[in-house]
Amino acid sequence: MSTGLRIPDAALAALEGLINRYLALDPEGAHRLGTLQGRVFLIEVSGFGTPIYLIPGRNSIQLYGEYAGEPDCTLRGSPAALARLGLSSHREDQLFGGEVQVEGETDLAQALGELLGGIEVDWEEQLSRLVGDPIAHQVGSGLRSAERWGRHSAETLTRNLGEYLQEEARLLPSRNEIDAFLDDVDRLRDDVERLAARVARIARLRGDTGGER
Amino acid sequence: MSDHKTTHFGYQQVPAEEKASRVRAVFDSVADRYDLMNDLMSLGIHRLWKRTAVSLAGVRRGQRVLDLASGTGDLAERFAAIVGAEGEVVVTDINAAMLERGRSRLTDTGLAGNLRYAQIDAERLPFPDAYFDCITIGFGLRNVTHKQRALDEMYRVLKPGGRALVLEFSHPGNPALQKAYDLYSFTVLPTLGRLVAGDAASYRYLAESIRMHPDQETLRAMMEQAGFERCEYFNLTGGVVAIHRGYRL
Secondary structure, three states: OOOOOOOOHHHHHHHHHHHHHHHOOOHHHHHHHHHHOOOOEEEEEOOOOEEEEEEEOOOOEEEEOOOOOOOOEEEEEOHHHHHHHHHOOOHHHHHHOOOEEEEEOHHHHHHHHHHHHOOOOOHHHHHHHHHOHHHHHHHHHHHHHHHHHHHHHHHHHHHHHHHHHHHHOOOOOOHHHHHHHHHHHHHHHHHHHHHHHHHHHHHHHHHHOOOOO | OOOOOEEEEOOEEEEHHHHHHHHHHHHHHHHHHHHHHHHHHHOOOHHHHHHHHHHHHOOOOOOEEEEEOOOOOHHHHHHHHHHOOOOEEEEEEOOHHHHHHHHHHHHHOOOOOOEEEEEOOOOOOOOOOOOEEEEEEEOOHHHOOOHHHHHHHHHHHEEEEEEEEEEEEOOOOOHHHHHHHHHHHHHHHHHHHHHHHOOHHHHHHHHHHHHHOOOHHHHHHHHHHHOOEEEEEEEEHHHOEEEEEEEOO
16 A cells, blocks of 8 residues: 555545536536446555545546555656646647556556546536526627637737747747757767767777776 | 343343344434434544545455445445446345435435345345455444344355455543543433434434444454454544454455
């Protein structure tokens, strides 16, 4: 059993309740958890050594600070890497890029990441239960166009800001300048390696002719 | 008076054959408000005690679990989610009212398919030898007339490699805590019982039965006598509650 900073059981119980309430908002997504039902995952937050045992049920999960017996799959990583595993759309990067270490049945880790990342709450549907379909739909379309506008603005802003920093303020280098700089670094590295080889050869030659240091 | 003829019912001595019916009367009386009373009595901590029991049970997908004295089915609910469709959880109680309440509650939470229900006496388990991977009894053993007989039965129906867990009120080691706990259970508890469930006597019985229950070491010795191995106990909340675990090897 793992040792390390334990999360108080009351806090885990509360977290479990929160996650299950969130899962309940996407019943179809949560239902896919059933494929992993009863598998014991050990999630170890590196740096703290904090163990969390996660056991999926049919449409909910259970969390424990310890669990008798061996886990089917252990995930070990920094808090940020573990969070990205659940949230990002490129989970392979975290799993195979070495950010998250996986022991045991690795396909289970992949499946868990996909399931948790695949939970999508239909907020419009949730809202419609409170205020009815017509209003919920209006609010939904409003939010969607706001999101589109937001994304478009963000892209434009990023591009404009990039141009300003590179061309006007000259605070950041442009792509070409970076490439040239990287080429210089490569050349310098090769030169240093050649020089090192040369020094080594000379040293060996002096050694062969009987010279001591 | 010989030990065979009488047994304790709280602090009273009653004929052994009467205890079961008296316990039944207590639970008939409290069944409706049992969950609410548990929350009030333990300040909600009983949920954490049950979580700990589940984590110590270490049940896996596909296993067969017997939950004795299930009451409203808090343990069974967690086990059913873990064992999945290939597993099975047998939910039991000696009291029909409690069992019915548990069944309604579990069905209402959408749990069905891998749950079985049986009204049975823990002293006489209607199951073949070596049948279950895990057996739990949560806050039930102290109400059983012949506790040793119940432990013997649990051992009999357990598969080799299986484990039994007894979650039960126990005896706090710390004298100060013991004093506070006594005050709470003999003054606050019956009052709560009267106000919430309209039945002070039943809750006085609960408090008394906790005091008459064997302490940690005695219960461990009883489990060993039944044949369990690697017996150990875990004190929770300063020993107010203890979880005993033993394996059939």
